[in-house]
Amino acid sequence: MGNEMALRFQRLIALCTEDYLIRYANKGLYNRALKDMEKGITVNYAWGRDNVTCTLSDGTVCTLTDSIERFDCSCPSDKICKHVLIGLLYAAHHGVGEEEAAASTAAVDEDRGQTADQAADTSEETEESPAVSSVQPTCAPIGKESETKASPKLDFSWLLEREIAELIAPFQAAKVEEAAFRLRYQEELTVSEGSLLVVRMNRSGVEVAFTESPDVSRALCAVPGADGEMYKLEALLRYRASRGRQDQDALARQLTPVAAPPELLQQFRESVDVLLRGGLARLPRSFAARFELLAIAARSGGLPNLEREARGIHGELELFFARHVRFSVKALLGRLSRAALMVEALERDIAPARKAQLAGRFRSRYYTVPRLDLYGLGAEPWETRSGYRGITYYFYCAEDGGIYTYAQARPAYYEGAAFDYMQHYQERTPWKPDLTLRTASASMLSMRSIKVNDEGRLSAGGSPSVSLLDRPAVGDFDFGSLRVDSCAKLSAEGGGIRLFGGKQRQLKLIRASAVQGCVYDYRQQALQLQVVDAAGDPLELLLPYQANWGTALNRLESGRGLPGEGEFYIFAAVEPSGIYPISFLQGTAQLSLKLDLQS
């Protein structure tokens, strides 16, 4: 049935715009094909049942079908080659198969610009045809009708109408998660329709071209490999979102389910129950090891939150058995409660997104984000009860109103020496060798391809590129809901309390107009800084005494490091027990209270 094949072939030819061919092949091949045609190469076509054999005048034989994805060629290339392109382009320019297709009793294309001349240009010609020497160098541009044939009106509605679950089915869950994660960052789309629906994501500069066939995996993207797959998903999700499709709930259901091994949960529950029944006083020393094993099992079971609690329980039990002064029944009870309730919840049939949040699944996953512009807020040194020391660097991102952090952490004593805060503060950033963390924490950074996790923690890994931007004055920058302009606003806001996933710190950037006084309160064992806000209302900042920071606190008390005249901002942790300042910001300047005053 040569007629039918000719008709199908016609449909393919109609799709073959320059854009279409370049996306499937590349610009180089396309141009070489055109050059060969200019030089006078010709093609003979022989219709088969489901294919057409194209014999080029240079001896190459290729077999084309009704789809550009299926072809064969006698040349050594196993990917789409110049000869396939010639087979298609030549047919397009010479109206090959039009007569046969018109004769077919199947649907006839409307708006055929068929002329008698073109009808005469059959595939039997062997001499140079005048049409060849005047070959148009380009086919129809995207979205425009070709001069000789009408582009068929293609139906891309599947992109919006099919269920998202169906569309993402061919992809790995991890890739879907990453694409969904990236959606929280802004992107501008440019969409154009022709033979392909092309979605261009302007900020990342990536284009994804969807075909008419309802299969996202067949979309074209110049980025190779796994990243390309991720971009296809991202383009799909963004396109749907831009057309009003709400996919969040459906996506959440598709995310990698938390497969908490039931035996692990049962063992955990049993261990906790045994501990509670028998009581600490009667607990055998060997019992502590159980929780270390449970921690390891939780880790390999993909349950980071449970692992953390198990390690914490193990640690507290060790402190208990060693009659260590730092042991705290309260802390142990807290850990046991959280672990027990977490296990119970994981055993129940709760929503997958909630389960993942509980298990801590996404907190431990890092995703690459195209671009983050970060305003340095300050650096805070800390030490945990379990003997870890570190520094957390805080940044603000105006685009998503989020706080991003980077942390250095080490055991308090390692390699025979104590963790040296100042040394780590002056260390180079992992992203830019000539930039120290100290400088970075007071700058405006532009980070591209940086890896972050669900909680805004910046990764030291990956290969991001970081550059310094001009830092706007703190008063001029939009800090969204982080900024608090007066005392009154501060007390009105409630804190976010969470049972699982760690305490949520309330961080705020508080506007103040002057420092009124600084006095050491012996009862509280803390330095009290009295400031006033713009309305003249007083605000008390607390800096509890810590031996490590004695020098810094003394200096602050004697007036060093205090902001100059005029408005300034305090970046602080706001807790029920008080407001704990981390840094002062004024204009473009910044002072991290402990780290910048200690030496």
Added chain:
Amino acid sequence: MSETERLLGRVEDWTEEMLLRGMAQFAPEDTRLLEDLAAAARRLGMEGLEQLLSGVAQAGERERLTTGISETGASQQLSGLFFRLCAYTQLARESGSEMSFEEEAELEGNEEQN
């Protein structure tokens, strides 16, 4: 120190003591203490806390009276209630004030709202 803080403090003291002693040592005095605390919670309008305290008291009694064979079902329930109580007091402490309705609901193990 407010009444609420005093009450929470007493609940915390009891839960910590139980962890040291072990729930197997749950005695009639504990039932009475818990019922007193529940009454105090009711007076302060803390219904969620009251329910938790009575729940633990009842479960503890049941556990105590079930001799010999350890019924995993009953002890699981007691354990679950006990830890809910601990979590409640922890959250209540952190929030520094009366818990909001949502927070109480979260602890009562309501079905997840999708």
